[in-house]
Amino acid sequence: MSGKVEFREIDPRGNAPSAAIEAAIVNLWNEALAPDMAISNTFVQYNLRPSAGVQSRIFLACIDDAIVGATLASALHGEPAVNPYGEGWIDLLVVASAFQRKGIGRHLLSLAEQWLAATGCCAAQIGGGLRPFAPGVPDTGVAGFFQRCGYEAFNTVWDMAANLATYRPPGNLSQNSCAARPAAPGQEEMLLDFLRREFPGRWRYEAEMFLADGGRISDYMLLWTERGIDGCCLLTFPDSVRPIERFYPYRLPKPWGQIGSIGVSADRRGQGLGSVLLDAGLRRLHDNGVNGCVIDWTTLIDFYGKFGFERYRAYGMVGKGLEPGLRIEQGCLDCLS
Structure with a gap:
């Protein structure tokens, strides 16, 4: 691999993710989490279905066309009874284990936050969206990453x-x-x-x-x-x-x-x-x-x-306020050289 990471943006409503992208999300998630939190293609297809009024974006991190990371962000405006605080959701954030701790996850998160801010969201929450992969951050030892990215805990919920x-x-x-x-x-x-x-x-x-x-x-x-x-x-x-x-x-x-x-x-x-x-x-x-x-x-x-x-x-419920003028360069991130 060249070591150059390219970040790509997909609007699921206007350009349905391909089977290859769905499979990559499944593989990334299942590699990153324990078997008792495995997901399937059926699960991903269901969660990527359009929902009334919901805007969403997928950001992919690719190296030589291989998908090594992904995030999904979603927002719902015009439904104050559903989303009274105007927050958005980071529904999913996964990076292949071989490419973790190289800045890819943080950059994907920043791209998702930028997009949420641009849609008018005043805050971002990890998990808890309208088609959730999880209510919040699962108790798998990753809470520290989100804390370092400025997220604060506000509740714990249980299955x-x-x-x-x-x-x-x-x-x-x-x-x-x-x-x-x-x-x-x-x-x-x-x-x-x-x-x-x-x-x-x-x-x-x-x-x-x-x-x-x-x-x-x-x-x-x-x-x-x-x-x-x-x-x-x-x-x-x-x-x-x-x-x-x-x-x-x-x-x-x-x-x-x-x-x-x-x-x-x-x-x-x-x-x-x-x-x-x-x-x-x-x-x-x-x-x-x-x-x-x-x-x-x-x-x-x-x-x-x-x-x-x-x-x-x-699950830890964590959130972060978004600055209205937040701007993150999408481009490419040469973080592996």
Whole structure:
């Protein structure tokens, strides 16, 4: 190889990434992270799909046409309920191990930050985008890199997991007159009306995106009371439109499943309805043969612990303010000579 690194920019909406680029991202990620966080081509293809209102950019680091690093940045404007602080996301940043500690990762990150700033984002967050590879920085020893690049930690979130083969519901479930059952075809607008009323931000947006992607309405569980829908939760099965590997269940017994988001109406909280809905979702997964189950991206450790879930993986939420005039030269970086 010549040792000269060329940086290339791709707009996924206007120029869909080739199969070779998708495969390179998979290979880079899987080389950099442990097998229990492996991704697949299906996962990458799903996460690179266009989403309503989302702008995104891929930056590649190439040496003699070989891709040795990649980053993906995304931004959503015009949806203040979804993105009230006007931040952008660094969804992915990977560099081949043979080319790490040579300035490539830092330069890719700078290119992504420059692009986010140019779109009007006031801050950048690592992970946590609308098609996330991870909620934040996984607990794999890379947090120091982002700290050196000016990122500050503001929270820790968890994936939690359980083996539903031995699932037993808590003994204190509410006896309120409510029923939880799978959503049926034709109830899409009823689900969205509930989310617009109670969760008009990210969860409403994600439901719209899920349905636009061709997701089964029956993957949602609806909680019904005397006045209509008062809660919902989303399940992931092995054949759902959301790839199950997005939740990194590899340390768990197969078949795998996932549950979340989950929520009930604001004026019905504290009455045990959330527990009824969660139990119904878990029993449905169990009855469909799911063993290893993930509840992703949460801080409600004690609540889910009552249902047999334990901490599975931690993510550090880190962010950085972006200067409006930030300018990074793209060009070439001769960092290997």
